[in-house]
Amino acid sequence: MSKAVVSDLLIYPVKSVAGISMPKASVLTAGLAGDRRYLITKPDGTFVTGRTHPKITAIISIYQGAHLTLSHEDTESMTLNPESFADKYQNSNIWGTDLIGQECGSQADRWISDLLGEPMKLLYFGNKSERFIKQHPENDVGFADGFPLLITAESSLGELNRRLLAPVSMANFRPNITVSGTLPFEEDGWSLIRIGDVRFELPKPCARCVFTTVDPFAHAADKILEPLKTLTEFRQVPDGKDVIFGENMIPLNTGTIQVGDPIEILKTKSKPHYIDNWAPKSARMTAHLQPKAAETFDQNPILLRCVQVIDETKDVKTFKFTADPVKRFSYQPGQFLTLLIPINGEVISRCYTISSTPSRPDTITITVKRVKNGRVSNWLHHHVAVGSSVEAMGPAGVFHLKENQKKKILMISGGSGITPMLSMTRFITDTGLDYDIHFHHSSHTIDDLIAWSELSLLSKQFPGLELSYNTTQGVPSSSLAEHGIKGRISLKILKEVCPDYLERDVFVCGPDQFMATVQTHLMDSGLPENQYNQESFTIEPTLPPEDGSTASYSIHFSKSGVTAEIKGNQAVLDAAEAAGIDIPYSCRGGLCGTCKSELKQGEITAPNAMALSEEDTKNNLFLACCSFAKSDIEVDL
Numbered sequence: 001m002s003k004a005v006v007s008d009l010l011i012y013p014v015k016s017v018a019g020i021s022m023p024k025a026s027v028l029t030a031g032l033a034g035d036r037r038y039l040i041t042k043p044d045g046t047f048v049t050g051r052t053h054p055k056i057t058a059i060i061s062i063y064q065g066a067h068l069t070l071s072h073e074d075t076e077s078m079t080l081n082p083e084s085f086a087d088k089y090q091n092s093n094i095w096g097t098d099l100i101g102q103e104c105g106s107q108a109d110r111w112i113s114d115l116l117g118e119p120m121k122l123l124y125f126g127n128k129s130e131r132f133i134k135q136h137p138e139n140d141v142g143f144a145d146g147f148p149l150l151i152t153a154e155s156s157l158g159e160l161n162r163r164l165l166a167p168v169s170m171a172n173f174r175p176n177i178t179v180s181g182t183l184p185f186e187e188d189g190w191s192l193i194r195i196g197d198v199r200f201e202l203p204k205p206c207a208r209c210v211f212t213t214v215d216p217f218a219h220a221a222d223k224i225l226e227p228l229k230t231l232t233e234f235r236q237v238p239d240g241k242d243v244i245f246g247e248n249m250i251p252l253n254t255g256t257i258q259v260g261d262p263i264e265i266l267k268t269k270s271k272p273h274y275i276d277n278w279a280p281k282s283a284r285m286t287a288h289l290q291p292k293a294a295e296t297f298d299q300n301p302i303l304l305r306c307v308q309v310i311d312e313t314k315d316v317k318t319f320k321f322t323a324d325p326v327k328r329f330s331y332q333p334g335q336f337l338t339l340l341i342p343i344n345g346e347v348i349s350r351c352y353t354i355s356s357t358p359s360r361p362d363t364i365t366i367t368v369k370r371v372k373n374g375r376v377s378n379w380l381h382h383h384v385a386v387g388s389s390v391e392a393m394g395p396a397g398v399f400h401l402k403e404n405q406k407k408k409i410l411m412i413s414g415g416s417g418i419t420p421m422l423s424m425t426r427f428i429t430d431t432g433l434d435y436d437i438h439f440h441h442s443s444h445t446i447d448d449l450i451a452w453s454e455l456s457l458l459s460k461q462f463p464g465l466e467l468s469y470n471t472t473q474g475v476p477s478s479s480l481a482e483h484g485i486k487g488r489i490s491l492k493i494l495k496e497v498c499p500d501y502l503e504r505d506v507f508v509c510g511p512d513q514f515m516a517t518v519q520t521h522l523m524d525s526g527l528p529e530n531q532y533n534q535e536s537f538t539i540e541p542t543l544p545p546e547d548g549s550t551a552s553y554s555i556h557f558s559k560s561g562v563t564a565e566i567k568g569n570q571a572v573l574d575a576a577e578a579a580g581i582d583i584p585y586s587c588r589g590g591l592c593g594t595c596k597s598e599l600k601q602g603e604i605t606a607p608n609a610m611a612l613s614e615e616d617t618k619n620n621l622f623l624a625c626c627s628f629a630k631s632d633i634e635v636d637l
Contacts, residue, residue: 102126414510445474602633
C-alpha cells in the first residue's frame with residue numbers, strides 16, 4: 001500500500017464558486033471551517049449552482065475574519081458581514097433535504113442578480129439554519145450537496161488524464177482534500193482514515209454529474225461533456241447510472257489538518273468493480289500514430305482542445321490545440337482561423353492567424369497578443385488553459401505562400417503581425433525547401449521579440465534563413481546574434497539588413513500604420529507591385545456592388561424555415577439579421593469564411609468573396625456577408 005499524504009485543502013465559501021486553496025484547515029462536524037456557508041437561490045428558494053449557471057464558478061471569494069469578499073471580473077467586488085444580516089430566513093431545499101437560510105440583504109441579492117442576469121438571492125447558513133445528512137441523520141452538513149467533505153487522489157486524476165485528449169485539473173472535481181502518494185483509485189477501498197488528530201468515515205463513493213464538465217478556467221460547459229464522457233467509460237457502476245470519482249467523507253471529531261499530513265488507513269472496505277469500456281484506440285497517441293488525411297474545417301465548426309499554453313512575452317501567449325475528436329488540419333501557411341468564443345452567453349467571432357505549420361498537421365496553434373480592453377484576447381489569456389475547448393472554423397485568407405512563389409522572400413512583420421511569418425518560416429524550414437528567406441521583425445524592445453529563440457535556432461540549422469530586427473524603444477542586445485538596429489522601420493534599415501530586397505517577394509504584416517509605411521518605402525524604391533503581399537487585421541465591411549439594384553426579391557432561409565424580403569443592395573447577412581436569424585460571422589468583408597453557406601436556388605453576385613475557393617464556388621457555396629441577390633434566392637441558413 002502506498003504512503004498517502006495530504007497535497008491540498010480547499011474550501012468553497014459560496015456553493016459553486018472558485019475554490020480557496022489553504023495550507024491548513026479547521027475541521028468542524030459539518031466539514032472544513034468556512035466551506036459552503038453561502039447559497040445562491042432563485043427568489044422562491046430554489047438553489048442554483050454552476051451546473052446551470054457556470055458563471056458562478058468565476059466568482060472569487062476571500063475571507064477576512066468573518067467577512068467574505070466576493071469579486072468577479074465583470075463587476076465591482078462586494079463584502080458580506082454576517083453580523084449585519086437581518087433575522088430573516090428563506091425556505092430552500094438541497095437534493096431532497098429541507099432547510100432555511102438567512103437572507104444576506106438586498107445589496108447582496110442585487111449584486112448576484114446583476115452578475116447572473118436574472119433575479120437571485122444570496123443566503124447564509126445562519127444560527128437558525130440546520131441540516132443533516134440524509135443517509136446519516138446523526139451528522140450535520142451545511143450547503144454541500146450531500147456530505148460534508150470530498151476526498152480525491154492525484155493519481156486517480158492522472159489515470160483519467162491518461163485517457164483524455166488533453167488533461168483536466170482537479171478543479172473540475174471540486175474536492176476538499178486531495179492526496180498524493182497513492183495508487184490510482186486506491187481511495188475506493190478506504191472506509192475509515194485519520195488525518196492529524198481527526199478521524200473520517202468514508203461512507204459512500206461520490207457520483208459525478210455534469211458539473212464536472214464545466215471548465216474551471218473558461219467557466220463554460222464542455223461541448224462534448226468531457227471529462228465526464230471518458231470517466232463514464234471506465235468508472236460507471238455496473239447495472240447503474242452513477243459515475244464515480246472521489247469519496248464522500250464525514251468527520252467524526254473536530255481538529256486541525258494541514259498539507260503534508262500523512263493519511264492513516266484505519267479500516268478498509270471492498271473496492272467496487274468497474275467495467276473498463278475505454279478503448280485505447282480512442283487515445284490521442286493512437287490517433288496520431290495512425291493518421292488520416294488532413295481536413296479543412298470551413299463547412300462546420302470544429303472543437304479544438306487546448307494541449308499547451310506557451311508564454312512568449314509578457315503580453316503574448318501561444319495556444320496549441322488538437323481537434324476533438326482527433327483530426328489532422330489542412331491549411332496554407334499564413335492563413336487564419338475564426339474562433340467562436342462564448343462570453344457571457346454571447347458567441348463572439350474573432351479571426352486569428354495560424355502560427356503553426358501545415359507540415360505538422362496533428363496540432364494547430366495561434367499566437368495572441370493581449371490588447372488593452374480587447375474582449376477576446378483578454379478572455380483567451382485569462383480563461384484558456386490546458387484541457388479547455390473552443391470552437392473554430394477555417395482556414396481562410398489569401399495571405400499565404402503560393403505554388404509559384406519566388407525562391408527569394410523578404411518577410412517584414414511588426415508586433416503580433418509576426419504570426420503568419422512564423423507559419424511560413426516553419427513550413428519552409430520544416431520541409432527543407434530550397435528558399436532564401438530574410439525575416440525582419442520590428443518590436444518595441446528585445447523583450448517583445450516573439451518566438452525569437454526558436455527562429456534563432458532555425459537560422460542556425462537552415463542556411464537559407466537570415467534574421468534581423470529593429471527596436472523602437474529599447475536598444476538591440478549584444479547577446480543576440482542577429483542584426484539589430486534601434487529605430488523605427490525605414491527604407492534605410494531595410495536596405496541595410498536586406499540589400500537585395502527588390503529581387504524578393506515581400507510579405508508584410510503588422511499594425512496598419514506600420515504596413516502603410518513599409519509599403520510606401522518599398523513602392524517608392526521601385527519594388528514591382530506583383531511582388532508585394534500584405535495582410536491586414538483591419539477589414540472594411542463589404543459595400544454593395546456599384547450596379548446593385550434596389551429591386552426587392554424573396555429570400556428563403558431553408559434551415560430556419562423563414563421567408564423574407566431582400567433588396568438587391570442588401571447583403572444576405574444583413575437580410576438574415578433583419579429577419580431575426582442568427583448566423584455566425586466575423587469579418588463582414590469576405591475574408592474569413594465564417595459565414596459560408598450553400599446557395600440552393602437563385603442568382604447572386606459576390607464581388608469580394610476572397611475566402612471562397614474554386615471548389616467552393618463549384619459546390620454553390622457563398623459568403624453571406626458579401627453576397628447580394630440578383631433574383632429570388634434560397635439559402636441553407
